[in-house]
Amino acid sequence: MDLLTGLTLGFQTAITPEALMFCFFGVTVGMFIGVLPGIGPLAAVAMLLPVTYHLEPLSALIMLAGIFYGAQYGGSTASILLNLPGTSTTAVTAIDGYPMARKGRAGAALFITTIASFFGGCFAIVLLMSFAPALGAMALRFSSAEYFSIMILGLVAAATMSLGNPVKGIVSVVAGLMLAMVGMDTTSGQVRYTFGILELQDGLNLVAMAMGLFGVAEILKNAGTPERDSSGVQKVRMRDLMPTRQELRECWKPSIRGAGIGSFIGVLPGAGPTLAAFLAYAMEKRVARDPSRFGKGAVEGISAPEAANNASTQAAFIPTLALGIPGDAAMAVLLGAMMIHGIQPRPEFFTENADLFWGLVVSFWVGNLMLLVLNIPLISVWVRILTIPKRVLFPGVIFFICVGVYSVNNNPFDVLMVIVFGLVGYVMNAFQYPTAPLLMGFILGPMIEQHFRRAILFSRGDYTTFIDRPISAVFLAITALLLVLMAAPAVRSWAGNRSANRGAGAE
């Protein structure tokens, strides 16, 4: 199917009153939740997942995707106005956005981030339209061995490319894979790790796990601390929004570079918007004529990362839809949502579910346009949301989590699991273990195991099948490279320590 027929089909499916309504609802709610500090896109998608159960798959997908990228937009508002990033992704935006706000340029900063986000999003959508079906066609030749290898690559990338100690990231992934083993084994029918609990036969509940790890854990981290000071929030008037001509001149090139970096990172399995934003910021600092302006309100410092994180958010749909491999944890939840709706992302998705794919693509355009229109006039509303005190916000969010999780199976057992994962997430964060890789491992776990066993079965027990097949071998080689790169600094410092110790002992 060529681009034009695809787009026509997409407009037919996405420009219906119903689809437009769900798109609007999704982006608005996403934006709203994104503005709230501490609640990121992941918790937003998980919290609203139960609401979509009764919807058509396309409406549900449009809405959930809207929540996902809407939250990305909203997160930057909190970063700029309060220096309180809603997610790690928008932490970069705070570095230069908040100083801009202190200088009285909050309005212009919000305007520039909105435009840059829109540009980044659109840039990646064009890539998605042009390349995803092609990638899907290529992936048709993938067999279980390739799927196993690329999933391993995705998980290792997700674990090692996150910030902090990469070994802890891998521990988190492995823990997720282990938890994925709970429930009935689809190949043999054997029930594993349920310890006689009937509710565990279908495995641990994804929504309960996501809500615990990312909703409750985040609230536990911030609960009991003094109320944040929102008196410093400036009033933003409409006429403050217009950037000066110089600011405009300074921001368009970084937006293009940011969109490029973001799209590239987004396509990689396992690398999410946070990495994209950080890389784009680092790049701008490097190419800038006067790097000392960064951190003091440089326009490039907000436009490049914002373009990058939105581009990577959209580009992440390419591996997710074509291969079923999510770019980051939020995408993984979206993938889980698709599977709940009976949509199995795989190469055939683009031909068999052409209406769904093109409808979704067109809805991205519509949604990004809505966000552009929504964000700017409603800035005063977003500012007011930012001042909701924690004592109202936190009990409210906990309430929504409880009802949302209960409604998945109409069973309070899942709510109990939220407590367990909330505690696990809280403690893991405190000990600086990232929780996002755990969720990715959990979602990919059953697929990895199945593909591994199937690949061995197809090769009649020949374990070299993973390196005999060229595409699979390439994926595994990249994985090995990542692991070596990760281990290199550790080994060097270990060796350095040893020789230093020996030197000290000789004295």
Next chain:
Amino acid sequence: MGRFDRNEVIAALAFMAFGLFWVVVGMGYSWGSSVRIGAAVFPVALGVIMIALCGVILGQSRQAEARRIGLKVRPAILILGGILVWALSVDHIGFLPATAILVALCSLAERESTWRSILGLTVFLCAFGTLVFITALRIPLSVLGG
């Protein structure tokens, strides 16, 4: 001999125990053959990898700077306790009373909460929840009683 970071050691040992537990339980499942891999292989292998990784972290913890880890106990108990009470009681005492207890406990975790703010929030969430979740989305919860 460098100093060990106690927190790093505790966390690594906890994950190690998790891996060991998975291996021990996993040994009881079928191993299958080398062509038809059984249900035990994957989880046991994962458990072994986990134990090895924790070994690496234990090795690293000698170089790490010791940090203080501040876990806040009171708010955590109040919030998690609130969820626990809600989960255990909602099917027995009904949606409204369970929600009231949940909101009250979670509000107490914040020092700035006042009785008026708790009451207002409870009334709002109960009304909103009843209208949206029970009336509109038809989640099978009874408003009052089991």
